[in-house]
Amino acid sequence: VQLQASGGGLVQAGDSLRLSCVASGRAFSMYSMGWFRQAPGKEREFVAAISWSAGSTYYADSVVKGRFTISRDNAKNTVYLQMNSLKPEDTAVYYCAAPRRPYGGVPIERYEYDAWGQGTKVTVSS
Numbered sequence: 001v002q003l004q005a006s007g008g009g010l011v012q013a014g015d016s017l018r019l020s021c022v023a024s025g026r027a028f029s030m031y032s033m034g035w036f037r038q039a040p041g042k043e044r045e046f047v048a049a050i051s052w053s054a055g056s057t058y059y060a061d062s063v064v065k066g067r068f069t070i071s072r073d074n075a076k077n078t079v080y081l082q083m084n085s086l087k088p089e090d091t092a093v094y095y096c097a098a099p100r101r102p103y104g105g106v107p108i109e110r111y112e113y114d115a116w117g118q119g120t121k122v123t124v125s126s
Contacts, residue, residue: 001026001115005096008120011086015124019081021096021117029074030102034113035081037063037092037122044095048081049106058106086124093119 007019019035034049048059048070057070069082079096097113107113 001031001098003096003098003115003117005094005117005120008094008122010123010125013087013124013126015086016082016084017086017122019083019094019096019120019122021079021081023077023079023096023098026098026115027102028077031098032104032106033070033072033079034097034099034107035070035079035094036097036110036113037090037094038119039089039092042092044110046108046110047094049108050079051106052103056106058108060108083122086122088124088126091122091124093121095119 002024005021032051035047036044037047038044046060050057050070054072067085072079096117098115099107099112100114
């Protein structure tokens with residue numbers, strides 16, 4: 001599967017951004033999807049994931065704290081991450097990812113994903 005993320009940019013604290021990730025090469029609607037991020041000098045961390053049916057979502061509460069929303073449009077093979085009330089600590093490269101297995105639950109661990117997008121950079125200035 002190929003994943004193409006977009007929507008990053010330079011914004012000010014308090015602004016919003018919506019990231020998009022378009023998938024191709026795999027039956028998108030069969031797979032949960034996730035978003036991770038990696039700040040400079042830090043490990044890549046889980047942000048959010050959504051089930052294949054969009055019936056379940058999971059967030060890293062310590063990261064998101066109610067500010068981010070993950071969604072998907074299976075007709076467009078696209079997963080989104082709406083980010084509101086952005087903070088300087090949200091500055092990172094954001095990656096979308098597809099898990100190894102179709103259907104199932106909502107994976108939140110890196111090892112559960114085997115396909116990664118190229119990342120889109122988000123910079124939040126104070």
